[in-house]
Amino acid sequence: MSMNILIIDDHPLLRAGLARLFAVEFEATTAEAPDAQAGLALFRKLRPDITILDLNLPGEGGLSLLQTLRGESVDARVLVLSMRNDVWSAEAALRLGALGYLSKSAPPEMILEAVRHARAGTRFVEPAIAQAMSDSGAGEPGDVWRGLSVQELDLLHLLLEGAKTEQIAATLGIAEKTVANRKSMLRNKLGASNDIEMLQSARAAGFVAG
Amino acid sequence: MTLATRLLLLVAGALLISLLAGGLLIVGAASHWVQTEIDTASHVARELVDERLAEAAEEDESPERLTELLRSLETGYHIKAVYYADSAAVSVSPRPVMEPTLLSQLLGVHPIVEEIAVSLPGRSAGRVVLTIDPQPEVAQVERAIELNMLAVVVIVTVTLGLVAIGLRSSLRPLSELASALSRVGVGDFSLRITPHGPRDVALLGLQFNRMADQLQKAQARARTLDAQMLAVQERERRDIARDLHDELGPCLLAANLDVSALVRFNRTENRQAVADCAGGLATLLAHMQELVGQMIGRLHLMPADHIDFPASVQDLVAFWRDRCPEIDWVVNCQPWAVTRSAATVTALLRVVQEALANAVRHSSAQTIAISCVEDGKDLWLTIQDNGAGIPENGRQGLGLAGMRARVEALGGTIKINSKAGHGTTITASLTEGSEVTA
Secondary structure: OOOEEEEEOOOHHHHHHHHHHHHHHHOOEEEEEOOHHHHHHHHHHHOOOEEEEOOOOOOOOHHHHHHHHHHHOOOOOEEEEEOOOOHHHHHHHHHOOOOEEEEOOOOHHHHHHHHHHHHHOOOEEOHHHHHHHHHHOOOOOOOHHHHOOHHHHHHHHHHHOOOOHHHHHHHHOOOHHHHHHHHHHHHHHHOOOOHHHHHHHHHHOOOOOO | OOHHHHHHHHHHHHHHHHHHHHHHHHHHHHHHHHHHHHHHHHHHHHHHHHHHHHHHHHHOOOHHHHHHHHHHHOOOOOEEEEEEEOOEEEOOOOOOOOOOOHHHHHHOOOOEEEEEEEOOOOOOOEEEEEEEOOHHHHHHHHHHHHHHHHHHHHHHHHHHHHHHHHHHHHHHHHHHHHHHHHHHHOOOOOOOOOOOOOHHHHHHHHHHHHHHHHHHHHHHHHHHHHHHHHHHHHHHHHHHHHHHHHHHHHHHHHHHHHHHHHHHHHHHOOHHHHHHHHHHHHHHHHHHHHHHHHHHHHHOOOOHHHOOHHHHHHHHHHHHHHHOOOOEEEEEEOOOOOOOOHHHHHHHHHHHHHHHHHHHHHHOOOEEEEEEEEEOOEEEEEEEEOOOOOOOOOOOHHHHHHHHHHHHHOOOEEEEEEOOOOOEEEEEEEOOOOOOOO
16 A cells, blocks of 8 residues: 655755655655645645654744644654754654654664654654663653743754844744743743853753754 | 152252352352451551551650550450560460361461561560451351351252152152053053143143053953954854754755665666666765855865955855845956955955845845955955845944954955945945055
8 A cells, every 4th residue: 555655844855865765665655845834734635644744844843833733633643854863852742742753864774664663653763862862861750851842942942053033033933022031931941040051051951953 | 769759869969069069159258358358457457566666766655655556456356466575575465366267277267477576776676476367257257157057958948848749749640640550551441540730740641541541442342353253253153053954964864865765776677766866866965065065165164365256256145045046146246357365355255255144134135236346456345235224223233343353454444334224235445555465
């Protein structure tokens, strides 16, 4: 039985590579979307068997799209493929219902393996990230980073990339004042007295830009 | 030795020298006066005695008359007259000759002794000895000198006292200035002094304040510039990291995917698919090469003297055109006729880089124009956009200040014209003689 795979990623060459590999390996039919809006539209139209989702998308971030997709359909099988390889992004994605999590440094065979797992409805997390998650205790109660919402994680990642308030506002489509408010709430939540301290502790905890 | 002590010693020295000179003049004049006095006295006494002796010879007077004369002569307070009959001395003087004093030795005056031979008829021969003593005059001089000395001591004391007081109050601002300068010496430019005291000293205070102002401003400028340079470097680092992360990372994964697909297509012997896949891989590799090239260009790892300015500007524009195809890019930059130093090329490229980044990121411009006009050694570089302009609050001040610093370091000037809603025009001018030879 042929598989329908939707690839949501802003990188055209990567989408093309994934599509070719899925076609030859699974004889899958693929559809591609460069951003969250187009991705949601295609998802509604095609109801794909598997959705490959990047977290760094222009416009609405990948994590909130994941939330939306799972809200549209509880059966949505979403495999996150992101440059982010920190345990908290993975933890957040799995908490929001992703069936798998892979970083973009994973080898192609592992991506195919994850797709096979997703097709079978079983969870697959890149072993290095899974190991890091169990080592760090991410997702355990009491982990301050676990308490972060999807918006807060997206904001934190944008801040780690060095984005300025106006850029964040433009990316997330919200007012600069809202960005400033969310930022101060995030600081309070993480018990940091300023942005630099917050970003330093985020880096120390294993968050990376992207 | 402090300035005040030195000045006081100088004044005291001058007073001492004039005192010595005055003393010498006084001694000279006094010596002359005393000598004249006793010479006159001696002359008068001798004439009186001679006259009396002549009268006595004519009138056969008794010697008593002579004795009487001699006694009357001695009423003058500095004459001693003695008549010696034969060898026996008959003293008629009630007072002895005064002892010479130190002052009389200094004046060089000595008693005058005159001997007058007496030979009266019918009497044995004798002699009259007249001694004219200068001591009473010397005593007068001494009293005058004492009074003068007293006056001089008073004048010297008062003069030195006034000079000391005047110096102390005049030099107080200088010691304040010295302590302020020592603060400047350790890098504290915040101190200002209240200029006071004499006009020229107060002027020093004013000039100190001006100097401290300038130093403080220069220090602030240097600090701002350091911070700006760091911010610019940090932003460039972040941009490069983002390119590596957002562009190169996915490309590497895509290449890896293509290799896996290629292996699988090869098994199926679907030649068209193999060709497609290999073509995709080649496109990816070319894209990655271009990316790496652009990143190296942005890091300026190329030796600066090999940078072709117009070509580099085209590269920068190509970089942004890829990312912002909706912007209308106008480039007018002909190859240069004159070879310019590496420092100049690098600085101008940084200006273009910064101006383009600002225009793209902050101005929402529809058109961005870059032109580079050469006239002999002179060069004008203009980057113009029709975007939002630089906001008054100066949030973009960092990059602009960096540009200014680079161009001014070459001795050139930079003009930034910007009005909210009417775009921004940045013009860097390097004109004759302005370029630093590097």
